[in-house]
Amino acid sequence: MKKIFVTGGAGYIGSHVVKALGERGLEVLTYDNLSTGHAEAVLHGQLVTGDLADRALLRKTLSEYHPDAVIHFAAHIEVAESVANPLKYYRNNTLNALNLWEVLRELRLSNVIFSSTAAVYGIPQDNPVTEETALAPINPYGASKMMSERLLADLAAAEKGFDYVALRYFNVAGADPQGRIGQKYRNATHLITRALKTAKGEYDRLQIFGTDYATPDGICIRDYIHVDDLAAAHLAALDHLAGGCGSDIFNCGYGHGYSVREVVDVARRVTGVDFCVEEAPRRAGDPPALVADSGRLRAATGWKPRHDDLEFIVRTAWEWERQLA
Numbered sequence: 629m630k631k632i633f634v635t636g637g638a639g640y641i642g643s644h645v646v647k648a649l650g651e652r653g654l655e656v657l658t659y660d661n662l663s664t665g666h667a668e669a670v671l672h673g674q675l676v677t678g679d680l681a682d683r684a685l686l687r688k689t690l691s692e693y694h695p696d697a698v699i700h701f702a703a704h705i706e707v708a709e710s711v712a713n714p715l716k717y718y719r720n721n722t723l724n725a726l727n728l729w730e731v732l733r734e735l736r737l738s739n740v741i742f743s744s745t746a747a748v749y750g751i752p753q754d755n756p757v758t759e760e761t762a763l764a765p766i767n768p769y770g771a772s773k774m775m776s777e778r779l780l781a782d783l784a785a786a787e788k789g790f791d792y793v794a795l796r797y798f799n800v801a802g803a804d805p806q807g808r809i810g811q812k813y814r815n816a817t818h819l820i821t822r823a824l825k826t827a828k829g830e831y832d833r834l835q836i837f838g839t840d841y842a843t844p845d846g847i848c849i850r851d852y853i854h855v856d857d858l859a860a861a862h863l864a865a866l867d868h869l870a871g872g873c874g875s876d877i878f879n880c881g882y883g884h885g886y887s888v889r890e891v892v893d894v895a896r897r898v899t900g901v902d903f904c905v906e907e908a909p910r911r912a913g914d915p916p917a918l919v920a921d922s923g924r925l926r927a928a929t930g931w932k933p934r935h936d937d938l939e940f941i942v943r944t945a946w947e948w949e950r951q952l953a
């Protein structure tokens with residue numbers, strides 16, 4: 629595996645994976661429409677500015693580049709927006725993924741790593757969640773991702789030699805410890821980024837969405853994974869495919885859940901700012917608790933987290949956030 633094609637490589641997670649691929653000495657081509665990504669975030673390799681819906685450009689780029697593996701990040705990612713505008717999500721996350729799978733099949737390319745999500749599980753009966761847990765997404769974002777994953781699984785079953793790894797990310801956070809890249813959206817909705825922007829004074833308060841969930845403090849629980857540990861999981865998935873281990877699905881998280889209030893406490897401590905927090909109604913589409921069992925990823929690939937520390941995650945995100953204009 630020497631040449632890697634990355635869709636969405638100018639985005640938050642994609643850019644950290646492109647960085648990791650570059651550090652490993654691999655050749656990378658990023659394909660991104662820059663709708664939420666940034667050209668300067670692509671620290672390594674070539675960038676082609678293009679949309680997944682532009683099948684002719686996608687086909688031309690892939691047939692000229694002829695990669696050994698494809699990592700597919702490009703998608704829309706906001707749960708609440710997907711509830712308000714579901715078709716936008718099915719178009720970009722499912723139909724455009726289908727476009728990509730079709731082009732890969734036409735060109736006889738294999739070895740796909742797909743960005744899936746914990747949102748495919750919906751409201752799991754038990755936490756931590758294993759890959760065997762039934763898929764029952766409760767919002768269009770999760771459903772759009774579940775369908776693209778299913779398309780891949782069906783394709784792999786039908787086409788001998790077509791292999792994929794679906795990585796189901798839990799809540800990804802933090803930034804490059806050297807401060808070169810991080811999360812940079814026009815309208816940030818993610819908890820940690822939103823809390824840090826509030827500490828910075830961009831918002832006058834942070835709202836806690838929902839205080840009446842069936843969790844110990846009534847507040848939502850999530851499993852936050854540092855983006856560089858997630859990037860390392862992609863390299864582990866590449867090795868898995870290169871080793872001929874076949875297709876697989878892996879949860880990516882640390883296995884500990886933190887409530888929104890615990891995240892707020894860490895954000896206040898790290899920033900030194902006692903920013904204002906207000907209790908607010910539930911946000912549509914939010915499951916109460918999602919915590920990963922990543923035992924399968926560890927056992928199959930040897931992946932081990934290096935930054936399993938909420939304070940480190942928040943600190944790297946804060947160092948990134950405070951230098952943004």
Ligand SMILES: NC(=O)c1ccc[n+]([C@@H]2O[C@H](COP(=O)([O-])OP(=O)(O)OC[C@H]3O[C@@H](n4cnc5c(N)ncnc54)[C@H](O)[C@@H]3O)[C@@H](O)[C@H]2O)c1
Nearest residue numbers: 636638639640641661662663664665679680702703797800
């Ligand atoms: N951030 C999280 O916590 C999280 C959790 C689970 C899964 N994921 C998945 O990880 C992936 C990356 O998420 P992210 O947080 O880096 O988001 P992001 O918005 O920063 O990255 C997405 C990238 O894809 C590009 N893109 C979007 N639609 C495109 C299209 N049609 N054609 C070409 N490029 C397109 C954007 O410009 C952007 O650079 C997504 O697939 C998302 O569903 C993210």
Ligand SMILES: O=c1ccn([C@@H]2O[C@H](COP(=O)(O)OP(=O)(O)O[C@H]3O[C@H](CO)[C@@H](O)[C@H](O)[C@H]3O)[C@@H](O)[C@H]2O)c(=O)[nH]1
Nearest residue numbers: 705707745746747798799817818819822835836837848888
């Ligand atoms: O201002 C805020 C923002 C968020 N939250 C809560 O914080 C938690 C985390 O929210 P957020 O950071 O927006 O992430 P999720 O909605 O959990 O979704 C993320 O994590 C999913 C996997 O778990 C991914 O699939 C999604 O792409 C990614 O956005 C949720 O309980 C939210 O209700 C607040 O209370 N206030």
